[in-house]
Amino acid sequence: MMRKVFTIFVKNKNMKNIFIVIPIIIAIIAIIVISITSFEKTNTIEIEDSINKELENKITPEIQEKLDEIEQNVEESKDLETNYDGTRERDWITSGPFEIDRSEYALGESIFIRINELGPTEKGQVAFLRPLNNTHYSVYLTIPFDGVKSSYNQYFTPDLSKAKGICSIEDIAGEWTVVFRGTDYDNLKFTISDEVIVPGEESRFESVC
Template structure:
């Protein structure tokens, strides 16, 4: 009788181990193998016809014509204030650097957008205080806004001014052209 008491648990144990192993072996994997094609070149299976080559050449020509290169930075200066260019296209960021403010210099940098050939409107104001921070950088990018009333690109195109309230530093001027930074065309569709 003691022989049966030992054989039965061992047999049941062996059967459970065999069932467990078969379940593990037969279980489907949740992973999937994906071919790495990042370094592979896609090649047409057929020979390139003259018509297809002409289309390739046309696309390449359009890409070269639309290639955008920003103007070189000029760093236009008025006292401790500088902007990086005299002309921008829509979508470019206007960089302002402020360096070496005196401890007593306090005021506002005011970006004025043109309303017409003689009038301007405040677009953005940046406070400064040389006692707290004698140097810092700032950038802005004019963007359409229904809430602020900037409905079309016409609200930004033209000659802008940068005024330094609270100082005697001369104004800076720059121009925003009607050109749009490639890839940002959708950002400048009318919103009002």
């Protein structure tokens, strides 16, 4: 009987010890976790501060000038996108069944011609003449037309060409004339400016001769 009582006492004592030890272990684990988290946060903040200080120290006047230049270019690009989105308003100019979509183009813009309701016997060529000087022109492109097909559209983009002797912007810019050979329709005139407003087209108009 005595041995049984002693055994129960020992068991109860062990259970009490377990109930005391478990909270202590949990508390220790919690302290360790909090310490690791705090260390990581502190370490991260220190690293970020170090990087920021290093960057600040490396921004020399020359670098700052470049940064300012980049910022200015970004702002100019935004203005460019605002002024040109590839769908500028058209102001169709007309001669008989022939229409040109604008009276003024920028470098890099395509010239769009629309032919509507040609007569069945009407046949000839649309000749685009670029200016050589105030009185003389040179044929840049001809587009044939035939009344068998009464309506159609076509476009082209004026460009530099060493083979054609079109070496620089000066050989494209100016007032062009459109002549409708084989008809009595009046000529049309349009202007190509010396400005590039189409994004990414600047290098296209560097001198080729």
